[in-house]
Amino acid sequence: MRRSPPTLFGMPAHLQEHPMIQSTNEGLDLVIVGGGIGGIICLKYARDAGLNALLLERGARIGGLWRDLPSWQDIQFRKEDWTLGNLPLAGEDQPSILSNIEAWVERFELSPYICLNESVTSARPCEQGWRLTTDKATHEAKWLIAATGGHNRPIVPQVRRVDSLITEYHSSALRDPEELRDKRVTVVGGGASAYDLLDLCFAHGARSVVWIFRSTKWMRPTRRGKHLGIDMRVLARYQMLCLPASMVHRLSNKDLKARYAKAGINEIMPEGDFDIRRDQLIPGRPGMLMNFASIERHQGEVRTLRGRTIEMSNGEGLETDLLLWGTGYGVDLGFLGLEALNKARNLNEIGSRCYSGFLSADAPNLFLLAPGVLDTNTSTPWAYAHVAKSIMSHIGGRPVFVKPPCEAFTNHFDLIKLLAPKDRENYPLGIWYLKYLWLALCHPWKRPMPIP
Structure with missing residues (x-):
């Protein structure tokens, strides 16, 4: 397929000239929906495999969620664990992550295969x-990768909102944290987004x-910076040393419970043990932990916003100026028209x-990228790169994705x-294990992992 070259990150020239074009683009091996980090990495490996591939992005520029997030948002871990190879990454914040995604497009000359402003x-x-x-x-196209994120x-x-005077923001919509200054702020939620918002306060x-939550998710309490947590x-x-999962669980829970006790936050310890097969471990937020005693905590749900009062389900009333919803995200795969996916409540159920x-069990030739990576304990670009490489092997005729569906996470090097x-093309027998064992034991901590 011959395509007119676009301007950098811009719409392809033939669509710029004919914005209402209604042509049919046939003969593609692969269409990727979504121009975030996962979709861009999949496009890179599709081109490496010689596939006739096209990426469709609904926005005017690539970046996905990281294009829309406020600048204070950041990743959960060190920048050395996000980036791969020598692709530039200045820091863990949103502008740096967005620049890193753009660097993938520039480095591997992917622009001609990206259509922007095309909402599927x-x-x-x-x-x-x-x-x-x-x-x-x-x-x-013969194959489809849904890379619209989770x-x-x-x-x-x-x-209910009855004459509410309370300013509200979801964590993704709080553009200027200075709005918090000298305000009575209430944070709702018990996971990573809520922990970030408490830190910002x-x-x-x-x-x-004030903090309202129904339940909390596991974090690793630490006084170090968030990204070192x-x-x-x-x-x-x-x-890679094949430590039994049962031993990893015992070590993890012993460490976590000791840290909760030392930090004096046992009252927000989640019910049940931490299980790496189903729980994501969130780094502790130092500001939240150091100021924990000054947080007014309430376990329950918000029922009504009336004037400047939050009315809770237990009848309590809380005066506030600013309400921050740290209640996370859902996944929307409605464009696929698959009832089973639309009914799924979270990424775990989709995965x-x-x-x-x-590889979806609900439709042929469909890969769902996010469920197997997001919310697990791994670096998303690192996981996406390995999965994308194996997806191209599967498309090329080697059945790689054949293990029956299950509810457990596949974390980091276990991926x-x-x-x-099943993917001997990319992982030669015996050699692959020695390679990744060396990476696990010997690769310098301050250096990013290599591009697979």
């Missing part, structure tokens, strides 16, 4: 594989902080419907142990 309205199986309809054109629908609980001088390379060593965590036995 439907994707349906057809005789050729898949037919995708956008607001500009239709495209047919955090593409901010969740704000449906509550103290960093930006909120007058008072979790060292995934320790997990990699455990995995439990995928062979080897990524390699899942892919390698």
Whole structure:
């Protein structure tokens, strides 16, 4: 397929000249929906495999969720664990992550294979594989990768609002944290987003902080910087040394419970033990932990917002100026028209419907990228790169993704142990294990992992 070259990150020239074009783009091997880090990495490996591939992105520029997030948002771990090879990454913050995604496009010359401002309205199986309809054109391809992410629908609980005077923001919509200064702030949620918002309250001088949660997710309490709170390379060593999962669980829970006790936060310890097969371990937020005693905590739900009062389900009333919803995200795969996916409540349920965590059991020739990576304990670019490489092997005729669906996470280097036995093209027998054992034990901590 010959395509007119686009301007950098811009719409392809033929679509710029004919914005209402309704042509059918046939003969593609692969269409990738979503221009975030996962979609871009998949496009890179599709081109490496010689596939006729096209990426469709609904926005005016690539970046996905990281294009839309406020600049204070950041990743959960060190920049050395996000980036691969020598692709530039200045820091862990949103502008740096966005620049890193753009660097993938520049380094591997992917722009000619990206269509921007093309929102996919439907994707349906057809005789050729898949037919995708956008607001500009239709495209047919044998294979489809849904790389629209797992955090593409901010969740704000449906509550009654009666003459509410309270300013509200979801964590993805708080553009300027200085709005918190000298305000009575209430944070709702019990996971990573809520922990970030609590940290922001103290960093930006909120007058008072109230925290409402139904339950909490596991964190690793630490007084170190957030990005140093979790060292995934320790997990990699455990995995490549074949430490039994039961021993990893015992070590993890002993460490976590001791840290909760030392930090004086036993009252927010989650119910049940931490289980790496189903729980993501969140790094502790130093500001939240150092100021924990000054946080007014309430376990329950918000029922009504009335004037400047939050009315809770237990009848309590809390006065506030600013309400921050740290209630996370949902996933929207509605464009696929698959009822089972639309009914799924979270990424875990979607992943439990995928062979080897990524190949959909609900439709032919469909890969779902996010469920097997997001919310696990791994670096997303590192995992996406390995999965993308094996996806191209599968498309090329080697059945890689054949393990029956299951509900357990596949974390970090265990992902390699899942892919390698079936993907001998990328993981030669015996050699692959020695390679990743060396990376786990000997690769310098301050250097990014190599591009697979």
